[in-house]
Amino acid sequence: MAEGEWKIGVLFSKTGVTAGAETSELNAAILAIEEINAAGGVLGRNLNAIHYDPGCSPPKYQEYAIRLLKEDRVRIVFGCYMSSERKVVLPQIEAFRGLLFYPTFYEGFEYSSRCFYGGAAANQNAVALAKYLIEKFGSRFLLVGSNYVFPREYNRVISELVELSKGEVVDEIYVPVESTAEDFEKIIKSIKVHAPDVIVSTVVGTGSQQLFESFHAAGLNPRDTPIASLTMTEAEVSNVRPEIVAGHLTSASFFENLDLPEARRFVAAFKQRFGASAPITSSAEAVYCQVHLFAKALALAGDDDPELIAKHLRGMEFDAPQGRIRIDPDNHHTELWSRIARINEAGQFDIVWQSENRIRPDVYFVTSSCESRHTPEAQSNYGM
């Protein structure tokens, strides 16, 4: 490595189907790196990020991961949005004995000693979301998603939770990741036929925007059938007119208008750096936390040896914008807060529920054990 700086790799896409969400993640990485460098770097040396844009393509992710590890001699990589991207990057990280920081919420059922997972596993949002939706809207669910591993696994968990509550999944529909407007006709038709109480969507990227636009254009109303989506975040909402998304719901650990001191400071710094209209997603907040956690571990380790860094990260806590978080020392995932928000007329997220405490990541989550171990004990009083 060049003298006087710590080289790190960053792989988020600025182009492609999930570019909105990934650009927000990239911005958060840049913000954290600039903050650390402005404060004198780590042990007197600046962080220097090498970024490639893989264009949301898994083969490109793999190619750039190899380039970072082999040619740029980077040992630490922050990146990946879709699970299909992580699945091709992680074997390269393992082969080159590096360390991956993966910030996006995902389906769980994975552990690598060379990966730290900063986003929510299914138990950290699905349990509370399913419970909330059943209580508020009813138990006839329609599930839609993009056709890859995360939506299918997330919908499996939601289906089980609905089934345990004696509810019913009336239909489950998948659209291609690179979807077109026609793909959503089938979904709108099914909504009209089944008239479900609620729709849960894990359609990603531009497809998510198309889903809400089709729903709106078909004259459907969130007062009758709200769409609850993990993937209609600040990044996707910023690309559509507010009236198209108003009244729908989403679940995340962090929202832009979260009223906590750390959150206000983080949002102000982000907006000052990238502009008032630059969206900040929950996954972006996770990147921000992971870069800062890495810097803390690096300062303690005195070296960017991945195994040393990992040792210091296990059990580490951090005052995150979402609230204090902690890295689970056994499974490398993160104890996070869980929140549900409703999108208002201005396209802002109004928080309607949040967990009393941060929730432990149960990576190998099965629904039978969720009630006793992982449902947040008490509900807060946000109300609707």
Place this chain on the structure above:
Amino acid sequence: MPVSRELLQSLKGLRIQVLHPPDAEGKVLIEHLNRIGCTCEATWPLPEEINPAASVVIIAIEPSHREQILKLFRPVEPLDPALLAVISFEDPSTVQIVLECGALGVIERPIRPFGLLTNLMITRSIWLERQNASKRIRKLERRVRSSKQILRAKEILMQTREMTEDAAYECIRQQAMAKRISMDELADAIIAAHTLLTNNP
């Protein structure tokens, strides 16, 4: 409920006896089994016998321990726990031990977390299928034996009492009911009595 879901749920708290040296590989193995939610008991060196409470046994296969390993698992009994073998080599003598000890799945070294869950689920699934199959086989064997005996008893009655086949069958059924025993037990008694009387074993 899908089979995979029941299997997945059954992994939580599943008792696994791990017969593996307490080295770095053993640590990776046990840590990941705990992460999945299984309850592990680590045993090393190889014990004299398997803990009867274990539902799954994972054993490190070393050709140098061949006799001890086979003593633990031969003969293969239907009620033995599901067995997974950890191997470092694929040479024929290692593979032979794997086959002889009745392992249903193989974990290769270096042990890594990825694949362990699937391996466990496949092993458990094969084991459950085998349990069901062997129960069914025992039931069918009993049925075949019983119908053979009833057939023989009917023949005796038809010959010695000049009964029709239907009458012979009805006679066996009625007497079994009156004595509150099963038809094949009564058939056994008829055959034994006939053998004794005709002195013609």
